[in-house]
Amino acid sequence: EGVIAIDRSENVLHLNLAAARLLETDREAAIGRSVADVTGVREVREILTRALGEAREITLETKLYTGAGKRKIEMRASPLRDSDGRLAGAVLVFNDVTELRRLEAVRRDFVANVSHELKTPVTAIRGLVETLIDDAEMPADRKLDFLRRIRDQSLRLSSLITDLLTVSRVESGEWAPELERLDLREIAQRSMRYLRPFGEAKGLEMGLDVPDVPVLAWADADAMRQIVDNLLDNAVKYTPLGGRIRVRVRADGAFGTVEVEDTGVGIGPKYHGRIFERFYRVDKARSRELGGTGLGLAIVKHLVQAQAGAVSVESDIGKGSLFRVRMPAAPTAGEEPPIPTPLDDKGA
Ligand SMILES: Nc1ncnc2c1ncn2[C@@H]1O[C@H](COP(=O)(O)OP(=O)(O)OP(=O)(O)O)[C@@H](O)[C@H]1O
Ligand SMILES: [Mg+2]
Known part of the structure; x- marks a missing residue:
C-alpha cells in the first residue's frame, strides 16, 4: 500500500517506500518538492489536486505503466485538515489491484464457461424429451435413437461435472495425493x-x-x-x-x-x-x-x-x-521418500 501526502501548495510532506517504488522516484529527494516534480504520473497529481480543490474524498482506479509493466492501481485521495479543521493538504493511498482484478476475471470467465458447458447438454436433453412426450406415435426405432442420444448427453453432463469437481478439489488444495x-x-x-x-x-x-x-x-x-x-x-x-x-x-x-x-x-x-x-x-x-x-x-x-x-x-x-x-522416482528401500518440491514446468 503506497501513501503520499502533500501540503496545500502541493509539496510532498510524506512518501512511503511502496509509493516511491511505484512512482519510480527517490524517497529522500522527494520530500518538500512539488508533487509535479516528483512524479510524472498525471493521475496521481490530478487526484491530489482534486481532493484539495474539492475538499472531499475521491477514489478511482487507473492503469499505470511502470517498470513492472502495466499495473491496475486503486487510488483514494482525501483532504487533510489541521487541528482547527482547516484544509492543510491531501493524502493519497494507493493499492496495486492487478492480481486481484485478474483473479476476479478468471472467476467470472469460469462461471460463464461452466454455465455454457452445462447448458448445452441440458438443452439437448430437454428438446429430445419434449419431442418424445409430444409425439406419441413415434416409431420404435426412432424412439430408441432419441433415448440413446439422451443417454449420451447425460453421460457428457456427468463427466463434465466429475471433471469440474476434480479441478476444484485439486486447485483448492482439498485433495492431497496418496504417494x-x-x-x-x-x-x-x-x-x-x-x-x-x-x-x-x-x-x-x-x-x-x-x-x-x-x-x-x-x-x-x-x-x-x-x-x-x-x-x-x-x-x-x-x-x-x-x-x-x-x-x-x-x-x-x-x-x-x-x-x-x-x-x-x-x-x-x-x-x-x-x-x-x-x-x-x-x-x-x-x-x-x-x-x-x-x-x-x-x-x-x-x-x-x-x-x-x-x-x-x-x-x-x-x-x-x-x-x-x-x-x-520412488526411493529405494530404506531411503527417505523424496520431499515434494515442484519441478520446473518447462514448456508448459
Ligand atoms: N494430442 C493433441 N493433439 C492436438 N491438440 C491437442 C492435443 N491435446 C490437446 N490438444 C489441444 O489442447 C486443447 C485442450 O486439451 P484438453 O484435454 O484440456 O481439452 P479437450 O480435449 O478439448 O476436452 P476434455 O479433455 O475436457 O474432454 C484441446 O482442445 C486441443 O485443442
Ligand atoms: Mg482432453
Missing part, C-alpha cells in the same frame, strides 16, 4: 487397454514401449491413471484416421517418465502455455464436436504438480504432439 511406490508401466498398460479400442476404431496404430524392469515413481495411482488417460484420450481424439500413437515409459535418473506421442493435428507453439488452462481449446468448434470441454489438460497439470512432477509439451501444427510427464 506410494508405483510402477508406471502398469499405469500405461492399463490406460492403453482402456483406450486402445477407441484408437483402433479410428484406424490408429497404437503402440506401447515399456522396459522389462519396473519404472518406480513416487506417485498417486488414481491420479496417474487420470493423467495418462487424459493424455491418451487427447492423442486419440486429435489424431486423424490412420495415424500413430505411442506411449513410452522409462526410468530417467531421478525421474520416472511417461510420454504420449501422436502424429495428429499438432499444436502451434504459441498455444503451448494456454492449453493447460481450464476450458482452453485451440479449435473450439473441433473440440466441442469431439465432446471436449477443455478441462482434461487442466486436470493433468494440477494433478502432476500436486505430486511434485512436471508436464511439458513438444508440438507444432501438422507435426503431431508429444506430452511428457516426469514424476519423482
Whole structure:
C-alpha cells in the first residue's frame, strides 16, 4: 500500500517506500518538492489536486505503466485538515489491484464457461424429451435413437461435472495425493487397454514401449491413471484416421517418465502455455464436436504438480504432439521418500 501526502501548495510532506517504488522516484529527494516534480504520473497529481480543490474524498482506479509493466492501481485521495479543521493538504493511498482484478476475471470467465458447458447438454436433453412426450406415435426405432442420444448427453453432463469437481478439489488444495511406490508401466498398460479400442476404431496404430524392469515413481495411482488417460484420450481424439500413437515409459535418473506421442493435428507453439488452462481449446468448434470441454489438460497439470512432477509439451501444427510427464522416482528401500518440491514446468 503506497501513501503520499502533500501540503496545500502541493509539496510532498510524506512518501512511503511502496509509493516511491511505484512512482519510480527517490524517497529522500522527494520530500518538500512539488508533487509535479516528483512524479510524472498525471493521475496521481490530478487526484491530489482534486481532493484539495474539492475538499472531499475521491477514489478511482487507473492503469499505470511502470517498470513492472502495466499495473491496475486503486487510488483514494482525501483532504487533510489541521487541528482547527482547516484544509492543510491531501493524502493519497494507493493499492496495486492487478492480481486481484485478474483473479476476479478468471472467476467470472469460469462461471460463464461452466454455465455454457452445462447448458448445452441440458438443452439437448430437454428438446429430445419434449419431442418424445409430444409425439406419441413415434416409431420404435426412432424412439430408441432419441433415448440413446439422451443417454449420451447425460453421460457428457456427468463427466463434465466429475471433471469440474476434480479441478476444484485439486486447485483448492482439498485433495492431497496418496504417494506410494508405483510402477508406471502398469499405469500405461492399463490406460492403453482402456483406450486402445477407441484408437483402433479410428484406424490408429497404437503402440506401447515399456522396459522389462519396473519404472518406480513416487506417485498417486488414481491420479496417474487420470493423467495418462487424459493424455491418451487427447492423442486419440486429435489424431486423424490412420495415424500413430505411442506411449513410452522409462526410468530417467531421478525421474520416472511417461510420454504420449501422436502424429495428429499438432499444436502451434504459441498455444503451448494456454492449453493447460481450464476450458482452453485451440479449435473450439473441433473440440466441442469431439465432446471436449477443455478441462482434461487442466486436470493433468494440477494433478502432476500436486505430486511434485512436471508436464511439458513438444508440438507444432501438422507435426503431431508429444506430452511428457516426469514424476519423482520412488526411493529405494530404506531411503527417505523424496520431499515434494515442484519441478520446473518447462514448456508448459
Ligand atoms: N494430442 C493433441 N493433439 C492436438 N491438440 C491437442 C492435443 N491435446 C490437446 N490438444 C489441444 O489442447 C486443447 C485442450 O486439451 P484438453 O484435454 O484440456 O481439452 P479437450 O480435449 O478439448 O476436452 P476434455 O479433455 O475436457 O474432454 C484441446 O482442445 C486441443 O485443442
Ligand atoms: Mg482432453
